[in-house]
Amino acid sequence: MKTAVYPGSFDPFTNGHLDLVQRASQLFDRVIVSVAINSSKNSFFTVEERMAILREVLASMPGVEVASFEGLLVDYCRTVGARAIVRGLRAVTDFDYEYAIFQLNHDLNAEVETVFLLAAKEYSFVSSTLIKEVARYGRSVEQHAPPAVSRALLRKFGHAK
Numbered sequence: 001m002k003t004a005v006y007p008g009s010f011d012p013f014t015n016g017h018l019d020l021v022q023r024a025s026q027l028f029d030r031v032i033v034s035v036a037i038n039s040s041k042n043s044f045f046t047v048e049e050r051m052a053i054l055r056e057v058l059a060s061m062p063g064v065e066v067a068s069f070e071g072l073l074v075d076y077c078r079t080v081g082a083r084a085i086v087r088g089l090r091a092v093t094d095f096d097y098e099y100a101i102f103q104l105n106h107d108l109n110a111e112v113e114t115v116f117l118l119a120a121k122e123y124s125f126v127s128s129t130l131i132k133e134v135a136r137y138g139r140s141v142e143q144h145a146p147p148a149v150s151r152a153l154l155r156k157f158g159h160a161k
């Protein structure tokens with residue numbers, strides 16, 4: 001069974017992330033979408049909130065699981081039996097950061113391969129940061145994120161009816 005981990009902040013999950021999960025699930029038998037617990041990064045949603053949203057959005061997708069992890073990604077991959085890490089690339093601006101993480105992970109464990117999927121053109125400008133900015137001012141972000149995400153954002157910004 002081929003298992004991949006798709007790690008990220010998912011703060012919050014967008015349609016760009018969703019597209020990547022759908023495409024990765026065509027390539028792997030099991031895709032673990034795992035929220036990275038990073039105490040040095042200020043997150044908008046808690047890890048539990050992000051996982052609850054992910055569970056709701058990904059519930060009907062066969063072979064897709066939701067989890068969280070702390071510590072080194074390659075060690076986590078070994079624990080869950082994953083030989084591949086899935087990451088996404090939008091514009092060239094993503095490249096330097098993603099390449100650095102790839103190099104680091106490769107040095108730590110060359111048996112875990114990183115697979116990059118290029119953002120589909122309709123999602124190439126979609127980011128967690130941008131949808132938060134839109135929802136902050138009370139607008140729905142259902143164009144760029146699953147309805148559960150849009151609702152959670154509006155509620156957290158105090159715009160829920």
Ligand code: ADP
Nearest residue numbers: 007008009010011016017087088089119123126
């Ligand atoms: P991180 O903090 O680990 O970068 P993110 O949640 O921002 O976590 O992103 C997780 C992964 O998804 C990253 O590889 C990122 O490049 C990718 N990604 C983010 N938005 C998109 C998108 N719109 N289309 C494709 N990939 C994306």
